[in-house]
Amino acid sequence: MEESRELAVVGQDYGFDWISVADSPTVYQESFLHQLEIARIAERPMIGPLVSHVVVRHPVIVGNLLATLNEFTGGRVIGTLATGNSAARGLGMKPARLAEVAEAITCIQGYWRGEGGTFGESRIPATGIERQGCPILVSADGPKAAELSGQVGDGLLYGGVLDPGVRRRRLAAAKITGDREAWIAPSVSMFETYEDVNEDLGAVVVAMCNRAMRGDLSERDISPEIEADILALRKAYDYGFHADNTRGARNATVIGDRLRNWLIDQFCIWGDEERFAATLDDLAEEGWTGIQFLIGQGDQVATVRRIGERLRKLGYVSGSVPAA
Numbered sequence: 001m002e003e004s005r006e007l008a009v010v011g012q013d014y015g016f017d018w019i020s021v022a023d024s025p026t027v028y029q030e031s032f033l034h035q036l037e038i039a040r041i042a043e044r045p046m047i048g049p050l051v052s053h054v055v056v057r058h059p060v061i062v063g064n065l066l067a068t069l070n071e072f073t074g075g076r077v078i079g080t081l082a083t084g085n086s087a088a089r090g091l092g093m094k095p096a097r098l099a100e101v102a103e104a105i106t107c108i109q110g111y112w113r114g115e116g117g118t119f120g121e122s123r124i125p126a127t128g129i130e131r132q133g134c135p136i137l138v139s140a141d142g143p144k145a146a147e148l149s150g151q152v153g154d155g156l157l158y159g160g161v162l163d164p165g166v167r168r169r170r171l172a173a174a175k176i177t178g179d180r181e182a183w184i185a186p187s188v189s190m191f192e193t194y195e196d197v198n199e200d201l202g203a204v205v206v207a208m209c210n211r212a213m214r215g216d217l218s219e220r221d222i223s224p225e226i227e228a229d230i231l232a233l234r235k236a237y238d239y240g241f242h243a244d245n246t247r248g249a250r251n252a253t254v255i256g257d258r259l260r261n262w263l264i265d266q267f268c269i270w271g272d273e274e275r276f277a278a279t280l281d282d283l284a285e286e287g288w289t290g291i292q293f294l295i296g297q298g299d300q301v302a303t304v305r306r307i308g309e310r311l312r313k314l315g316y317v318s319g320s321v322p323a324a
Helices: 002-013 031-041 059-072 085-089 098-113 143-149 164-173 194-201 203-212 224-236 250-254 257-267 273-286 300-313
Strands: 079-082 117-119 122-124 136-140 155-158 181-184
Touching: 002 031, 002 300, 031 059, 059 079, 059 098, 059 117, 079 098, 098 117, 098 122, 098 136, 098 143, 136 143, 143 155, 143 164, 155 164, 164 273, 194 257, 224 257, 273 300
Parallel strands: 079 136, 136 155, 155 181
Antiparallel strands: 117 122
């Protein structure tokens, strides 16, 4: 909890717009409690778990948590919903189907209006109690999930490959107009070689792939060799150590250099200032609302400071931290 408190201070001081905490209960502490503490300390940024799911939580629980948190924070919450890959697979369960994600979002929104709703065989009664809802982004990697984000909810949180053609297809599928939002969620490292980035990110390198590269891989412009490596990784991945750098990067030992380097290129913004800025500028030009940097490094506070310093130096943020 103390690390979350420090992250709240540092994130706000550097001018970040959204501070989030992973929602994967097999490995992490309860995300909503951390978010509440972050919101108490950081009074400006938006908050919201990354990413909620309806596999081990019923939609009414997710909806109630989001609405309560939104009321506590004066309307600073962003909700995200996905099929629940690590949360489900870590318990030996199947992730939700996309149709269930759509049904859950409709159900949650009906609950917020006091009209109730249905989810599977369950039913939330109409109470007439209106709750303070928030935007809900569909967390998507593949084409069908991105298309769903253009049909339900309030936009897209994209966590897939950074191939320009693929990400543009996802953005188009999300139909971002008006108040709809499209956030992209890569990992991030300040280092400039594959070896150093791998050392910096540890288990996150492998988690990037296992988080996003599920389902049909044919549409993502992947070579046969990389596809074979990904399929082998799926079989070897241990969800008991998902994205966890605190107990040794066990999952990082099951990939070779070829897949490691491809993962870093496809799921991470990294490199020197020129490369870093070029990627950010490309994303802004394409029309992404914002970037949700995913960090999992051992010292997350120091990592956020490094990111903040670079973004400020490049002119992307204007935080209140004095220059070093």
